[in-house]
Amino acid sequence: MQLNQITFTRFIAALTVVFFHYGATAFPASLSWLHESVTAGPIAVNYFYVLSGFIMAIAYYQIQPEKPLNKRRYWIARFARIYPVYLLALLLMAAASSKELLENPLNFPLHLAMLQAWIPGYPMSLNNPGWSLSVEAFFYLSFPFLLALIYKTGVKYLAVICVVIWLITQFVLITSINSDAYTGKSLLHDFVYYHPLMHFNAFIAGLLCGVLFKRNAATLKPTNTFLLIASLVLIIVLLETRPMLESLLGIKLAYTNGLIAPAFLLFIWLLAATKGCVQKALCHPLLILLGEASFSLYILQKPVFGLYNKLIEPRVGLSDIADFYSTLTVLIIVSILSYKLFESPLRTIINKKLS
Template sequence: MKISQITFTRFLAAMAIVISHFNKDLFLYKIDYISNIFLKANVGVSYFFILSGFIMIVAYHKKEKIEFFDYYKNRFARIYPLYVLGLLLYLMTRYSNFSAYKGILYLLGLQSWIPGEAMILNFPGWSISVEFLFYLIFPVLYNHFYSKGNKSVWVITVIIWVITQVFSNLYVGSSYYMGPHTESHEFLYYFPLMHINEFLAGNLAGIFFVKHCSPKNYDVPVVLLFILILLSLIFVPLFYHNGLMAVLFIPLIILISRNNGALTHLFSLKPLEYLGEASYAVYITHIPVLYIVREVLKWRWPSLDIDCIFWIYMGILILTSVLFYQYIEKPMRNYLKKIKVV
């Protein structure tokens, strides 16, 4: 089952994250309320994790059992080639941060398991540690719980989600949390087990969707939910990074997936769907592309203001991401999927 209209939302989330990582002198950060949204737009990663869990169920819900090797091979083929490309591009301008130890740690996708190591090389890649954990456990969950209709996983998911939210919101205000650029910060934000609730919640949302898939015009509820998400980021002073927004992201994902209104016709347009397909390239390469663009512009046009740099960067990022998707991600994915074990 393919849900074309949900694909473009990945691009929107990726672009929000890109802006959140850009220079805070940008004009968007000088606008009241808008600045609050983009300062917290890294919550888009939480959306990715929840959507990942949702899509896994939609993709596999008709199977009686998932074969481990084929599943792991396909998932590896999906995310690893561009992940390595992101590392290589990053090292073009930040090679002084490299060491053999860090190289091995990052190539194995283990950096987020070790507080203090997650943000050294191409820092958006911290999420690869989390995705690897999701991919490791999903076939087990599917074969032993989801495919058998075992309801205990619902209770377990709710318990894990509640514990994660309570811990995260208490920890961030405690004396144990030392603030940004510390190991306590990396533990809170990037440690893979902090995000397991998001994937599980996405799985359950997927199960609900495939069992109650009734298309209808949900344009108005989708718009209202999106506005509610923005208002929450502006006015509600809670910790969002570890799955709290699932209470709004899940209904948004389900309603967009069920919707047959004007928004679905818009989001399903082939160019927008294609941008959604290229969203992983946007996310995983946006920091090294930014560093490279910034170095080139500083050398060629040193007096450019930050807003001009932003628009040039955005155009180059989208173009390179499309090229990376078309000529690296897709061919490598297809090649790796064809590999057979004798």
């Protein structure tokens, strides 16, 4: 089952991460009524987790399984998908952070093994975006067992588990960030925002949604375009009204750990079921290419911005906003080249050699 109309949303989500890190004052983030959405990078990572579970189900779930999932081949495919570019970005950042590596010799091995998100104090060292791949690696490791559970007991049992984990996650997160013990960049902060178990609910929810979608795909009616747009508007409204909602409730809220995952699921489901001109437009080869290159864009953003700021920015004398868009253009080009010349070829080689 091909759902190419979803691919471009990965590029948009990755773009919000770049705006969050480097372009918070650039257009369109400069628009007060869109700022929270355009710079919703950490929340966009949660969208990635939901979408990852959904796509895994579409790719691997069988309505009438003929044989169990080949775990070794699956894990090799997942390794080939994310590790080469992840390692490239890590090596680039390690080369630029020799002092940090000398001060903490455990830092690089944890990142190399994709374990940094498990230990507070390490997720945001070296290549910051890499923490989310540490989380994703855990999801990839657990997926075959979750799929086996669905085959054995159906979706109801896992759905109950998902709801329980979701409730526990939101309770721990909200009570933690509103406690006196919480400060930014603290060990508690690292645990509630970056630990893999604090994001597990989003992946499971996406997986369950993908299973249900695949089971019912033959009988689903094409999505009404109005409903699709409404689901997107709902996400934007949730993002833009969060500061106001926090003020009304008198507490801090975080959408990073699955709180608005149901809204993401609604949008993904409707987009997956869409047909006609919307599907055709989103399946344009250029948009699909940008979506496929979004992983490189996401993981290479820090090295590219770092190199640009060090080597090019002092020589061109542009304004801060112009510098951001110049670097973003370079990043998009580098990401496409990375996908075409590095990521895809290495993925093919690894799959052939190890599988």
